[in-house]
Ligand SMILES: Nc1ncnc2c1ncn2[C@@H]1O[C@H](COP(=O)(O)OP(=O)(O)O)[C@@H](O)[C@H]1O
């Protein structure tokens with residue numbers, strides 16, 4: 015098995031608008047693949063389709079399984095850790111309870127998670143809703159890393175965070191990528207360049223570019239594909 | 247002053263029953279977006295199950311044993327009915343909340359129709375031990391014993407439910423699911439099992455509410471439509487308390503029960519306007535909605 | 548292909564309407580099918596049941612505009628229905644007013660109530676809206692049950708005195724034929740109102756609200772006022788139904804005209820017929836009321852009473868059968884009867900509908 019994720023001709027419609035219009039790409043096992051594109055092109059929707067959170071048509075293979083039509087919890091149990099775009103920690107639950115929900119089986123790596131984020135240990139009894147944005151993101155990442163899942167889907171982990179925290183998270187994800195395959199959605203190109211080996215670019219619900227991370231060194235290509243200045 | 251204390255006591259008892267009727271409804275709604283009309287049927291079923299147990303079992307068991315068995319039986323029947331309903335009727339319609347509501351309406355109608363056919367439309371009397379009818383004399387007040395039963399049950403269920411939700415894994419799953427069902431799924435958890443569980447818990451409390459209402463407030467009479475009339479107040483409590491909040495249901499149930507008792511005595515008693523107590527609960531609802539559209543403990547959506 | 552089917556629909560509608568208009572002159576004997584005690588088409592019993600069918604059909608099509616088109620699941624239509632029955636009866640019988648002032652005050656009260664209560668209830672959405680409308684309707688039920696100033700008769704209800712009525716309507720029994728036509732006329736008027744509204748720009752906005760309320764907000768249309776309009780018009784139609792009810796039946800008991808059962812019946816009629824289709828609501832109501840009366844009659848047949856209890860108890864209980872039929876429909880035919888007849892998906896608020904609605908508003912200066 016060489017590809018952790020294989021998507022072909024994926025279509026998704028959300029309340030009448032055709033958000034994904036035949037997306038095809040694959041994520042090779044090991045390393046970090048970045049899914050890029052302007053706001054609203056369907057990156058989040060792609061991740062949610064992989065997880066079975068939105069209805070889709072087309073073929074989706076996850077870790078060697080054809081998962082189209084599976085319920086979300088079955089897909090996730092194949093071995094996926096998910097960090098959603100808006101963190102989605104359970105604000106009424108404590109930090110401990112949030113982590114406890116993420117446990118699967120007996121393999122929870124609390125020591126490792128607490129060594130990455132010592133703050134989560136000291137704030138175990140605090141309600142997640144009262145954490146700062148950065149702390150909530152820590153918790154959200156910790157949930158995904160707790161079980162050493164072979165595949166991580168991570169949606170804009172740096173969104174709305176201060177540069178210092180961003181680089182801290184980048185370090186954590188770098189270490190996670192040593193034993194997991196990562197599909198990373200990220201707008202911050204310096205983070206992408208630091209973590210990713212391969213890139214896939216979406217535009218208007220279609221894949222417009224597949225390539226290596228070095229492609230991002232080409233300013234014209236970057237401007238054309240992402241609509242941002244290439245220098246980072 | 248004595249009258250006021252007695253009214254307060256029976257208001258709390260009524261509130262306890264409203265809490266039992268409403269908290270299951272509120273949890274089911276919070277977790278699954280299902281407005282469960284069959285909850286009224288579950289309450290009525292509980293009451294009839296209690297009736298069957300209390301009248302069919304040999305009276306040599308003694309009235310106290312019979313009434314305890316009736317209460318347990320009502321709870322179990324409510325739980326079973328709700329569990330089966332979830333598995334057979336609600337589960338296939340996930341993602342279609344309107345259809346789920348309509349199904350529960352149809353089920354309620356059909357179920358109540360069946361009870362009418364089987365037991366007749368006239369109310370049936372449950373035999374209860376004398377001590378449930380007699381009052382207890384405390385500090386110059388005569389308080390009906392049955393009300394103690396309701397209050398005790400309400401408090402026990404509230405504590406039990408809070409502990410379950412705070413400490414057990416399933417409790418935490420349910421709370422998390424009320425907040426964000428999708429994310430619970432995305433952690434690899436089968437939310438469907440939590441749905442069934444919530445229905446079973448809600449049904450058990452509905453059955454309990456049904457039999458207790460019969461014993462405490464309807465003169466031990468059981469009739470096919472009693473659950474549906476109780477359901478109206480449960481709805482009012484749920485909206486005032488905030489959909490999905492157990493604590494909200496508890497506070498709102500208490501407020502509604504007390505208000506109903508006070509107004510029907512102080513206003514209704516003098517003017518002969520008996521329904522003012524019922525009416526006042528709707529007024530309270532309107533006021534709360536104007537002031538806090540999400541209810542007392544409602545989440546911001 | 549839209550217009551040939553629409554023309555065919557109009558034709559069928561016109562023929563059926565024509566048949567119903569002349570039906571009181573037809574003295575055909577049809578055994579077994581009719582719910583009336585005599586098996587004769589224009590017997591008083593049959594005409595009265597049909598009048599009830601028309602009345603509920605009118606109310607149902609009004610409810611369909613609010614539920615099926617606008618997506619507002621109100622659980623309180625019975626409030627406005629009961630206002631029609633009670634206020635009209637009180638004005639006519641208790642105060643001794645004549646017909647037109649009574650009608651005027653009835654619709655006036657209904658209008659004020661619908662605007663005020665609708666404005667409050669629409670502050671919340673979805674399920675909470677359903678529960679709040681339910682609670683308001685229940686408050687009215689408590690009110691009429693409590694018999695304030697001996698106006699409503701409490702549990703025993705009211706009966707209509709026909710003395711102040713024009714002669715062609717007086718006497719529920721002697722003038723069944725005329726009352727039948729009144730009920731039919733009510734249905735036609737209700738249907739026309741709903742047709743005009745739902746085919747107008749306002750109606751397109753209703754559908755847009757049902758499909759995606761947030762998107763309308765983005766377009767700068769305030770859904771609140773449109774929802775209120777839908778609510779109020781639907782409520783006024785229900786009031787008309789309440790008036791027709793008391794004219795036809797002559798008596799009103801709270802458990803029959805003011806309880807939540809009526810609301811649920813209306814909801815079931817609309818879903819059974821097919822929500823959001825207008826004619827589906829009419830068919831659903833006719834089928835529902837007919838079945839209710841018919842099953843009642845059949846349940847009392849001697850053949851039935853000889854059945855073993857396991858079969859007899861459920862089969863002789865119309866409420867059980869209707870509930871079960873409804874459950875089956877929701878499961879296997881969620882589009883209702885209309886969905887079975889016309890295999891057409893629910894109209895979606897396509898971008899085009901939305902845009903045309905929006906442009907229409909701009910032109911009309913509303914919004
Ligand atoms: N729940 C929703 N309702 C309506 N439109 C949505 C919804 N979710 C996403 N969309 C639309 O789908 C498109 C893709 O969204 P998304 O996948 O979140 O983009 P990205 O993550 O690339 O910014 C956007 O145009 C957005 O407006």
Ligand SMILES: [Mg+2]
Nearest residue numbers: 057058059099
């Ligand atoms: Mg996104």
